[in-house]
Amino acid sequence: MKFEVLTIFPEIIECYIKHGVLGKALNKGIVEVKVYNLRDFTSDKHKKVDDYPYGGGAGMVMQIEPFYNAIMHLKADEKPRKLVLLSPQGRKFTQKLAQKFMEESKAMVLICGRYEGIDERVKAFVDEEVSIGDYVLSGGELAALVIIDSVVRLIPGALGDELSAVEDSFMKGFLDYPHYTRPEDFKGMKVPEVLLSGDHKKIALWRKRQALKNTLKNRPDLLKNLSPEDMRILKELC
Numbered sequence: 001m002k003f004e005v006l007t008i009f010p011e012i013i014e015c016y017i018k019h020g021v022l023g024k025a026l027n028k029g030i031v032e033v034k035v036y037n038l039r040d041f042t043s044d045k046h047k048k049v050d051d052y053p054y055g056g057g058a059g060m061v062m063q064i065e066p067f068y069n070a071i072m073h074l075k076a077d078e079k080p081r082k083l084v085l086l087s088p089q090g091r092k093f094t095q096k097l098a099q100k101f102m103e104e105s106k107a108m109v110l111i112c113g114r115y116e117g118i119d120e121r122v123k124a125f126v127d128e129e130v131s132i133g134d135y136v137l138s139g140g141e142l143a144a145l146v147i148i149d150s151v152v153r154l155i156p157g158a159l160g161d162e163l164s165a166v167e168d169s170f171m172k173g174f175l176d177y178p179h180y181t182r183p184e185d186f187k188g189m190k191v192p193e194v195l196l197s198g199d200h201k202k203i204a205l206w207r208k209r210q211a212l213k214n215t216l217k218n219r220p221d222l223l224k225n226l227s228p229e230d231m232r233i234l235k236e237l238c
């Protein structure tokens, strides 16, 4: 899987991708990330990327030309790629969309704007307009990193043998169970006895109950399509 990121702040992307699961996936060659500075696709000596909005209004708007030049540069190799514009107006990014991107795209271009947004005409060259959530960010870079991180976790082998994205809670349709590690007693705060019992059936049931309890409390919207067994456990909690 190859990600190409268009941004005026390449260092934001370059710094993050070196660490953790993403860093390991890059070292394993499972994923490739190339970052392009939009200022390298300008045609003036000041490398200008923004201008005042037609029709007036606060702030500046990013001009189409650097985006167009960068997209044409990438397309010159005629390889298929999905072009995704990050935007507050985009369709909501979810785990399901991350799965779809991983399954359908060998290469993705993540287009990051700044300022008050980008010239609308850029959308003529993109396949998808995506938002990571109902809050306002200062640009597309964090959203691009969210997409890269969540898609890479789904690539077989990216998480290493001991972990699997299938275990990720959003894949199962409810939130995660509580996690504990040493020490057993921290200032009187003890690890639940069941987790020390070695009874794996009891532990699994306790974890399922806790996960459903957390989901009922914080994200009842996720409680759809439960199995009859999970529904029975949930009813006990109510």
Ligand SMILES: N#Cc1c(-c2ccc3ccn(Cc4ccc(CN5CCCC5)cc4)c3c2)n[nH]c1N
Pocket (backbone or CB within 6 Å): 086, 087, 088, 090, 112, 113, 114, 115, 116, 117, 118, 130, 131, 132, 133, 134, 135, 136, 137, 138, 139, 140, 141, 143
């Ligand atoms: N994904 C994603 C995003 C973004 C995102 C993505 C890309 C860019 C490029 C620039 N900005 C800054 C910005 C901030 C607010 C507005 C809307 N305002 C309404 C009245 C005047 C402007 C427009 C742009 C971006 C923000 N924000 N939140 C998400 N989930």
